[in-house]
Amino acid sequence: MNNTATVLAFDIGASSGRALIGQIVQENSGEPDLLTITEIHRFPNIPVQIGNHLHWDTVMLLQEVKNGIRKAFQAGYTPESYGIDTWGVDFGLLDSQGELLGIPYHYRDPQTEGLIEELNEKLGRERLFQESGLQFMPFNTIYQLYAMLKAGSPKLDIAETLLLTPDLLHYFLTGEKVCEFTMATTTQLFDAGKSTWNKPLMKELGLSASLFLEPIEPGTVIGTLSEEVCRELKVPSIKAIAVASHDTESAAAAVPAHNTDFAYLVCGTWSLLGTELTEALLRPEVLEHNFSNEGGAFGTFQLLKNIMGLWILQECKRRWELNGVSLSFPEMVKLAEAAEPFRSLIDPDDLRFMNPADMVETIAEYCRESGQLVPETEGQFIRCILESLALRYREVLEKTEVLTGRSYAGLHMVGGGIQNELLCRFTAEAIGRPVWAGPIEASAIGNMLLQFVAGGHVQHKEEGIELVKRSFPLAVYHPETPELWSAAFQKYVQITGR
Numbered sequence: 001m002n003n004t005a006t007v008l009a010f011d012i013g014a015s016s017g018r019a020l021i022g023q024i025v026q027e028n029s030g031e032p033d034l035l036t037i038t039e040i041h042r043f044p045n046i047p048v049q050i051g052n053h054l055h056w057d058t059v060m061l062l063q064e065v066k067n068g069i070r071k072a073f074q075a076g077y078t079p080e081s082y083g084i085d086t087w088g089v090d091f092g093l094l095d096s097q098g099e100l101l102g103i104p105y106h107y108r109d110p111q112t113e114g115l116i117e118e119l120n121e122k123l124g125r126e127r128l129f130q131e132s133g134l135q136f137m138p139f140n141t142i143y144q145l146y147a148m149l150k151a152g153s154p155k156l157d158i159a160e161t162l163l164l165t166p167d168l169l170h171y172f173l174t175g176e177k178v179c180e181f182t183m184a185t186t187t188q189l190f191d192a193g194k195s196t197w198n199k200p201l202m203k204e205l206g207l208s209a210s211l212f213l214e215p216i217e218p219g220t221v222i223g224t225l226s227e228e229v230c231r232e233l234k235v236p237s238i239k240a241i242a243v244a245s246h247d248t249e250s251a252a253a254a255v256p257a258h259n260t261d262f263a264y265l266v267c268g269t270w271s272l273l274g275t276e277l278t279e280a281l282l283r284p285e286v287l288e289h290n291f292s293n294e295g296g297a298f299g300t301f302q303l304l305k306n307i308m309g310l311w312i313l314q315e316c317k318r319r320w321e322l323n324g325v326s327l328s329f330p331e332m333v334k335l336a337e338a339a340e341p342f343r344s345l346i347d348p349d350d351l352r353f354m355n356p357a358d359m360v361e362t363i364a365e366y367c368r369e370s371g372q373l374v375p376e377t378e379g380q381f382i383r384c385i386l387e388s389l390a391l392r393y394r395e396v397l398e399k400t401e402v403l404t405g406r407s408y409a410g411l412h413m414v415g416g417g418i419q420n421e422l423l424c425r426f427t428a429e430a431i432g433r434p435v436w437a438g439p440i441e442a443s444a445i446g447n448m449l450l451q452f453v454a455g456g457h458v459q460h461k462e463e464g465i466e467l468v469k470r471s472f473p474l475a476v477y478h479p480e481t482p483e484l485w486s487a488a489f490q491k492y493v494q495i496t497g498r
Contacts, residue, residue: 005457008079008238009073009447010065011247012165013416014269015314017061018042019068020441021077022448024457024467035448035471040376049108054096054106056165058092062172069225070233078236080455081221083447084166085250087270088186088294089141092168093159093211094177101155105163107139108355111147119146123204126287131201133192133280133293134185135306138354141187142205149206151493162211166245175223176223179213180242182249188217192280192293192301199375218244218297219432219454243296243450248272248304250446253297253461254439256292256411258468263408265398265427266442267417269311271389273306273396275404289399297450298461303403305396308348310417313385315359319467320378327378333422335379336386342488344372344384347496348392390426391485391492410434413481414442421475428477429485434469439472 005024009458010017019041024033048055072079093101105111116136118229120128125136132263134140141164147158161381163171164183169176184190184197189212191198199209216222222240230237244250251266252274266272280293281300289305296302312334320327327335344367346353356362363381367374375381393411401407410433418437428435439445452458458467479485 004133005452005455006077006079007448007451007455008010008069008077008082009243009444009451010068010082010084011250011444011447012045012061012084013247013443014045014087014113014311016042016044017064018441019065019072020444020448021075021079022445022451024452032470033467035445035467036367037444037448040077040461041071043067047108050103054101056090056106058100058104058168062169064171065169066229066233067370069235073233073235079238081239081241081451083241083245083451084169085243085245085247085443085447086145086165086169088164088183088246088248089139089144091141091144091157091162091164092172094161094163095158096160100168101159104168105144108143110355111151112138112143115143115146119143123201126284127401128188129287130282131193131198132188133282133286133301135290135292137306138351142189145207149251156207158352159211162212164245166244170240170242172224173221173229175226175381176221177213178220178242179215180220180245181202181215181217182244182246182295182297184212184215185293190295192295193282216242218242218249219450221454231390236311239454241448241451241454242425246294247392247443249294249296249302250450251414252276252302252465253446254442254468255414256436256465256472256474257412260312261406262412263400264412264414265393267309267413267415268402269309269314271307271309271393271417272304273307273393273411274302275400275406275408277301277303278314281403283403286403289403291399291403294433303399303400307389307392308353308419309389312348312353312359312363313382314377315356316363316381316385317444319358319360321381325378329420332378332382333420335377336422338381339377339379339383341383341484342387342491344375345391345488345495346384346388348385348388372495386420386423386426387488388492389423390430393427394430394489394497396491408433410436413437414439416440418475424475424477429479429481430489432479432482432485435477436474437477439468442492445472449464
């Protein structure tokens with residue numbers, strides 16, 4: 001490895017984005033190289049309500065990426081490349097002149113309500129899964145496009161190219177139109193078994209297959225910053241790398257596992273629990289349990305399950321703030337620790353928690369309907385959410401083992417959510433096995449690894465994982481009261497009806 005390598009990673013999530021510098025350095029002569037990461041820019045990602053629709057502020061995101069590039073050079077760094085990872089499924093449409101048509105929709109926009117059932121009836125649930133390998137989620141790209149078709153959107157009549165969010169940002173910066181593989185697999189319009197776009201399905205739906213560019217592999221050089229962008233930012237041109245652009249897949253590429261059979265949980269606004277395979281798993285049992293097969297880096301597929309995640313807690317925090325109660329996350333953890341255990345439990349994946357007007361009241365309503373004590377204090381609500389998430393993780397981990405025929409010694413937790421040590425502790429208790437937590441910035445680190453591979457500084461995946469292991473120590477959590485949590489799991493199963 002070259003110990004002078006420097007790259008710039010943009011990791012943009014559903015609520016915030018970060019720009020981080022990654023460098024491979026050798027702290028002392030003769031010692032192994034380490035990866036250091038330095039955050040140089042952070043910005044909020046706040047959706048915009050316009051009329052009846054919820055949109056992303058895409059122009060703001062572009063400006064913040066530009067700010068991150070500028071700040072990198074102003075701080076004295078000379079990155080040789082940059083890469084962008086974001087959430088999946090969302091997109092922008094370009095016309096024949098390369099102009100953006102309208103403002104991209106947010107995946108929580110209500111336009112797709114009821115469309116899973118409608119398309120299942122129209123096309124067949126088994127067929128849709130067999131061809132895409134994806135979990136049925138209301139925000140998948142297929143449902144967004146179908147909603148636009150049903151509404152008679154003129155955008156689809158004049159659109160020439162569809163670009164998923166990271167590819168759209170790269171286009172604005174480089175002028176190059178590409179479609180990165182891991183993002184393509186989040187659309188439900190990509191045939192996972194054949195590893196190509198599902199053009200027959202597109203035709204059946206009335207979508208033009210010409211909208212969709214042929215996917216490129218993670219680690220591909222897209223191009224360089226355009227002359228216009230370089231002049232605007234007063235920076236030299238650097239390479240743009242198509243990393244594993246779906247943030248989940250970037251995070252999976254950075255899991256510091258000790259062997260090839262491992263389970264991981266990417267923990268943030270969403271929780272994504274899965275394992276790495278060499279090909280999509282398309283058996284009927286996978287459909288039965290509503291798992292996803294998403295394309296990963298280094299020729300992998302990730303068998304995983306989307307779980308609602310810390311979004312539920314974030315929305316409660318927002319609601320309390322509107323009511324004049326401001327709590328920091330450490331304060332929330334203390335309140336939860338002091339609250340009675342297993343007083344109330346919810347199914348985090350009940351669709352009522354997707355985007356309610358009042359998350360606190362929605363949780364209370366769920367508890368009333370299921371015959372439980374309704375949480376009354378902030379601590380009781382927080383404990384209910386964290387315990388329910390941990391128990392859901394156990395349920396999904398055990399289903400993953402059934403589907404793969406594997407047994408996992410524990411669970412690797414990565415992402416910003418692992419800063420909530422109480423959730424990590426609860427998860428170890430719930431699964432009855434160790435939890436290895438770290439690194440926090442897994443998506444950004446995976447983003448960097450793909451850039452280092454593209455630049456020839458890291459030769460292969462295994463070398464990159466060894467670099468991560470050396471550079472970022474793990475926190476380990478062990479179960480202490482497994483019997484209590486097993487009893488709570490039985491209560492959870494009874495409440496959720498699964």
